[in-house]
Every structure is written in structure tokens, then in C-alpha cells.
Amino acid sequence: MNLKPYNPFSKLRTEQMGDNVWKYFVDEPFRAKISEKPLIFEGSRGTGKTMFYKCNSWQEKKYSYQSEPTIKNLIGSEKHIGFYYLVDSRFISSFTGKETSEKVWSGLFNLYFNCVITLEIIDFIQEAIKEGLMTIENIEPFNKKLAYRFSTHNINSLAELKNVLQKKLIDLETFSNSTLNDSPNGTGPGIIITDLVEELKKIEYFSHLTFHIYIDEFEKLLKYQQITLNTLLKQSNHNLVFDYAVITNGIKSYKVASQEEIRKKDDYVSLTTDTAEYSNIQEFINLAVKICDKRLSIYLEEQNILSKSEDHTSLKWYLKKYPRGEEFKVLSIDQFNNLKKQLYQVLEIQSRKLNYDKTTLESLKGFFSSLDPLIIRNSICLLLRTKSNIIPALELKEMIENQNQRYKDLIGNTLYHTEFLLGHEINAAKLYSGIQTFSALSSGVIRSFLELVEESFNNALFYSSDRLDFKxxxxxxxxxxxxxxxxxxxxxxxxxxxxEPHGFRLKYFTLALGKIFRSHHISPSSTLGEVEQNHFTTEYNTLKQNKEEAFILFQEALKNKILEQGESSKTKDGIEFFDFHINHIYCPYFGISHRRKRKLKISAQDIEGLLIGSEKQIESIVTKYLFRSISETPNLFSDHQ
Amino acid sequence: MYQESYILSDHNRAIFSSNVDIVITDSLQEEDHRSSALLTKLKGYKGLILLLSSKDNYQSFSYTLKQNGEIIDKSLNSIPIIPQYFKLLNSLNLTTKSVLLDITSMRQALIFYSISVFVKEIKTKLFFVSYTQPKKYERKNLPNLKDSEEPFDLIEMFKGSSSPVPGFIKKASKKDKLLIVSLGFDKKRFVAINESTNPKEIYPIFGFPSYKPGWDQIALKLNSDTLLRYDVFDNAKNCLATSPFDIINTLKELELNWKSQYDIYLCPIGPRPHLLGMALYAALNNTYIVYDFPLEKKFGSQGSGKTYIYHLTNLI
Known part of the structure; x- marks a missing residue:
């Protein structure tokens, strides 16, 4: 049975929304990003790039005028009019090789791009004619010019214009499948689009408009095709602007045809959501919540459910934040006895060191064993500290009793790590709740946030003994x-x-990193001196310059948001380091912290081994970085949970 | 639909040996029993043998043409499939010949392009396709990979499902997509192809009855999570794993129901006879094909079983 219609959050991709994209769209916080300057929106999959550009295209944006979704209303209050184009990679990535020169392919790509975008604009013209904003005569000069350019008969109607362009596209299909056929004549970059926009700008209704071509999935273009479109981006002006959506690291070249480069600020505005900090900033949280609240309202309206309270249309109310550590409130007798046994052992060792008498020891045992299990486990770690870092049990007892600042600082730094440690020891899965936590787990990826919300509601709607009923x-x-x-x-x-194409290797790599970080979270002998090690630093430039094959895979890891790149730092020797976090959505699977605390240093050579080494090499590198006192057999692929 | 297929045996091998003029097959590799099974079984065959290989399984190939064990033509280097493969076939005057295309171990890019050429460009006197089924698949040799449910040693790397399919290059339209996917033992391929295609509707097809009892159940088990995730369990269909005809009938039915609403995309990542059926159907009906072009791994299977020969002259 298909359960999706019963969950307000089940549509995770723009493509699943059919003709209703606009109604799900939240235009903040990127509203002002569409301007006379081209925009490059760079982000990993699921960050909302398609939604953003689709909803800024005229077909969708006109629905912002719900009472009358017309072009007239749209252009009455908008300065920018957008045309959405999704790169057709299965088609245009065939425009290469086959004993045909790149020069010829480049001309054919230009012909293709001119035709498909012109066809998009013709859809707009068709509707504008219907609304009486223009007539076919307005573009007569363009039609004449095109007929001359293509050496074809006179073009007298939109249907004829479409036919001429579609025939060119069929010629391209035929040629690409068999280059023994005659090649169609190529064109220059964007010339037909520019001709048409120039004619449209002469029409009074459209004279104030800037026409935008939104190119989605720019990363799927071949390098020479990106260079061609970079040229168009650089030539953008207040009449016609080319904007891209591209996956992180998906730009193969910043060059333009004249060997110059497109430059941030000078030539385009950059928008990126793929920084390690983005998921924590309020802008992301607000956006994620607004998207969910909108879906909730739409759903309740569609189901004719009148909410009795504002809370009931707010995600914040449903995703209640529960206190931390609930999973440790009730331990079994065996589990609690084991914990006490560990506690007593540690207290006895320390008593011998510090010459506590028997009475003191017994009193300490009584005090500590009366605490919450999580505090007991935390205390065991702290009591394991030695030498200059030693915390005498009596002192710790006093700190706990008085809850002084030092203890608050200690607990603030170490208690969260203890949750993973004790959770592992009693085999209790970590509990998560609340918007802030879901936001942190999503690593700035809206789709991940929506998936977390969708699954939570699935659990409440379909798998609970107390099923959620929106009434x-x-x-x-x-x-x-x-x-x-x-x-x-x-x-x-x-x-x-x-x-694709390296997923198999990337999975090994992720599992290896998870195994390493996990070992640092669950060591029974941890003193919590270094807590929550869940990211790493490496010699990025060494990897880039000397480990070519591994670097390609490393870039793929970043492109697919398996890793997030943090700020760089340089050593005295000038070696550049970057911090790399694994996507926080993997943290529950590995049973590790998603907070940004401590990092490990993993050499570029070992990163290379983890990415392209044999199974044995990977396991040996993992062993090297495991928390030292872990005695278990270093099997990479077991014991994640 | 007219269906004609044979299991190659002692009783009929002489008929095929004497009636086929050219066998087009994968370059024979000693380690792979299946790639040589057809020619071993066709004892006494004296016609032309065109041996093909494609390292990148995508856009280039090399060939050797043999007669009576002697090499009579050979490519010196790898050459582009388009246009050189067509030129090669055209030079062999195949319109007057009976052709047997063995797809058992042939790289998929070459199968797709061959089918496209034989359906759209070169009409042969008779046209057969053969396929030898495996005895078993190799088990995965990985250290306790507890999170993986895929028990077989399958493909590690792909060119990617956003790549064009030779002979089936076609501009995408603005219509919504319906993906019909023939499934096998490799669930990650299904997920990747779905991600790159973004279909509105999915119809999964399993090879049933399968080559061996229970294999269909393994395929179902391996893909069940994904089917649930995409909510398409109810759309699943079964087609005979050893035949291209059964799946063609299913494709006809689905296209009849959905053509007005969707562009149909066919994705053959299950049994090879399904790949053949989908390629034939796409070539005859100008349908989209999406494929991910596996690389590197040569032999995921062991041993050779029955050899099927499909007579397709009427179909093309």
C-alpha cells in the first residue's frame, strides 16, 4: 500500500511535485540573489538548487499571483523573468569524439543550446500572445533572420518556428548516432537566443525585464560545453543573464572561449550551502522549518482539517525536544551492577594511590553509586585520569555536590561523549529529538532534513500503537x-x-572513517581528555599534488557531500591543512557525535590508502588510527552500532 | 507475438553450424568459459567469426575477423564504435548473410549498437542472437561486510547512467518519465539510475522463472528495500529470465497503457535476455534506453549452462 499521500512530508524532490512546485516553495532566504549579475548556486544534491531555479522560472513564478496566474501580473511587478533548463546529459554528452573534431561538436552544441532555449522562450511567447501582450509580428524580424540563418522557407507562425527548431534537434540526434551522416551546420554561442531576446525587449510590456536562463546540473556538461556557457555567463548584461546551478566541485573549467576566466564578484555572484558551518546557522534552520510548516499547512488544508491551535501547523510543536540522556534512566539490574563494579574498581585503585581509608572508600562508593548512571559512567572516566590531570574522588564528590563552575565546565565538555560510551556498553541506541538536532544531523542539506521529518511522521502515522491523527x-x-x-x-x-562512478570505493572510505571515529567514542579506558573525535585534518596539497588517483576520489567524496570541508590552517612549514567532517547524517549509524569538537590528523598517504588501497591496506590503516587501547579485532566492517 | 527460440544441443547444432555465415561474439577469453561456449558447441562451424572487445564498454572497440582459424582482418588500435563499427559491418555485405550475434559476454555498449544497426540500418538474410547462461555467480570475497546484503561479487565501477547509449542517443523531452527497469543482483545500480533519471513512475521487472530456482527470490530480496522506498512493490512484474520475447510483450502492454502520459525509459540491468529484449523494443519503437556501463570486472559468473538461440529475423 502506498502510504505517501498520508504523510505531509513525503515529496522529497522537486521532480515529485508535478505541477505544484510553486506551492511548496519558500523563497527566503535567497530571494535577492536573482539580479542583473549572474548567479552560480553551488551545493550538494538535495540543497534545493532545482527548486530555487524552477520556482524562479516564469512557469512557476506566475503562480505567486494565485488569484490570476498570468504573465501580465508577473511582469507587472517583476524585473526578472526566468527560463529553466535542465542539462540533458544523456544527449549532449554524446557530442564528442566519433572521429569528429571538437570544433564541429562545439558548433553543434551551440546549435543545440540555441534551439532548446529558444523553444523554451517560444512557450512564453505563445502564452504572451494568448494574453494579448504581443503578436507574432513582434518577432517577425527574428523569424526572418532565423530563416536566413538556417536557409529555410519563410517562418510565418509559432508552429512553423517550433518545427524548424525541432527539425534541427532531430538532425543532431541522427548525426550523433551515426557521424557518417551529414553534419548539421553549427552556430555561435547563444546568438539565436540573443536575437530573440532583443526582439522581445522592443515590446513595451517586456522592455523593463531582464531575461534569465537558469542552467541546472551544470556539472553534467562536458568541459568544452562548460567553457561555452562560461562565455555566455561572462557576456551577460541587463537584457540577458545566464545563471547556473552546479553540484559542489562540479565546475570543470572557469575558462571562457577567449582563454580569460570567469571571476567571482567581477562576473558572478556565488551562493553556496556546502560549508561545514551552514547547518548550524539560523538561516538554514529557519528555511528548513518554513518549508515543513508550509507543507503541513497545505496538507491540513487539502484534508479539510481545521487546526484548533497554531501549534498544530508548526513543525516545532510536533518535533518536541526531549531532555538528553533518557536512554540511561532505566538500566537493567545486570547493567547497573556492571556499572557499579567498574566504579568500585576505579575507586579502589584511586584509594590505594591517594591513601583513602576504608571508611572514606565506602562512603565514596555509596555516594557515586547513588548518582544517575550517566554521571556514574562520566565519573569513572574522570577518575581514570592520572598524573597532573588526576581528579581525586573526594574532590570530584565535592564538585558534584556543589555543582561548581569547574564541574559544570567538565560536564559540559565530557558528558555528551559519555552518552556514546555508556550507550555502547549497555547496547542502547542514541536518542535524538528536536529541530536543532535534526538540523545539525542534516549537514545543511534540506532533503536530509525533510527525510528525517518524513520518517519521524511515518513512525507516528503508521507504526505507532498511538497513531498520530491530525484531527x-x-x-x-x-x-x-x-x-x-x-x-x-x-x-x-x-x-x-x-x-557513480566510484560509489563502491567511497563506501569503504566512509566505513573506514566511521570505524576510526567510533573507536574513539567507545573506548572503555577513556578519560575524556580528548572528546568526540569525529573529523580529521590532512595535508590537502600533498594529496592534490602527489596522489592524483586518490585526489579524484577525495573530490568525489566532497562532491557527494560524504565529506564537508572546513576552514584551512597552515603549519610553520607552510603545509596547508583543511578540516574534513563526515556528513553528520552518518553519525547515528556509526554511533558518534555530530558536534564539532576534536579532530584527528590522518596523513595524506593514509587517506590515499583508505581511498584506493586493498582491503588489507585499508584495515591496516584503520588499525593504526583506532583508539589505542581497543583490543577488539580491527574488522572494518563490523560493530558500527 | 511470433517467438522462435532453441536450446543449442546435439540435435540442432549441425543446422546452425551450416546455416550461419558469420558469428559475432566477444573476444574469446580463456578464463571465461561462457564467452567460448557457443563456438565450442557449434562444432564444425566454418564461417566467419568477428571477435569484438571494448575496454571502456562505452565508446571504443577493437576487432579481429577470422575464417577457418586464420585472421583475415584486425583493428590495430581501439577505434570509435561510432562510426567505425557500422563501417565494419557494412563492409561485410551482411544483407546476403545469416548472422549469429552472441551476447553472452559481449560488452553492453556493443550489444546496444549492434541491435540498433541490425534493426535500423542493415537487414540481414537471417538474424539470430545467442546467449549462454551461467552455472553460478561468484560469491563476494569481502571481510564481513555486515551492512551489505549483496552476496555476489558484482561490479565495482561504472561509466555512469547519465551516459548516452550508442545507437539510442535521443534528446529528452519535457514529458514526465516512466522507468521500466529489469532488475538483477545489484541494487546500487537501480538506486543510481533512479537518481539520475528522476522518473515519475517505476515498473520493476524480475527474471522469473529464473535460470535457477530461487535466483528470482534473491533478486527480489536484494531490491526489496529500494522497491519499498520508492513505493513501487505493487508495480513489480515477472518476465521469463531466459527469453527476450516475454519482456517485449510486457513492454508493449506497459507502453500501451502509459505512452500518452509518459516518455518510457527502459533500463536493462537484469538478465541479458532482458537487455536484448529491451534493446530490440527500443530500436523498433524509438524508445529511450538508460544504462550505466559497468567497467573493470570481467567475470561475475562461473561455468556455462544452456545456450539459447533466438531467431529474430521476423522481428527486425
């Missing part, structure tokens, strides 16, 4: 939210294998 709404339980976090995390790990 009598309730808040989602911590288990419903946590199960969603673990499920989405596992799905995302599984998904890595499908990242």
Missing part, C-alpha cells in the same frame, strides 16, 4: 524521532554505493 494531533515521541534518525542514517550509508 487530534499529538507531539512525536523521542523514539519515533530517534528511529527516524537511525533509519535515514543507514539509508544514506547504503546510498553511497550508488554514487
Amino acid at each position: 487530534k494531533p499529538r507531539q512525536l515521541t523521542q523514539i519515533e524521532q530517534s528511529d527516524a534518525a537511525h533509519k535515514v542514517s543507514k539509508n544514506k550509508i547504503d546510498e553511497i554505493e550508488s554514487y
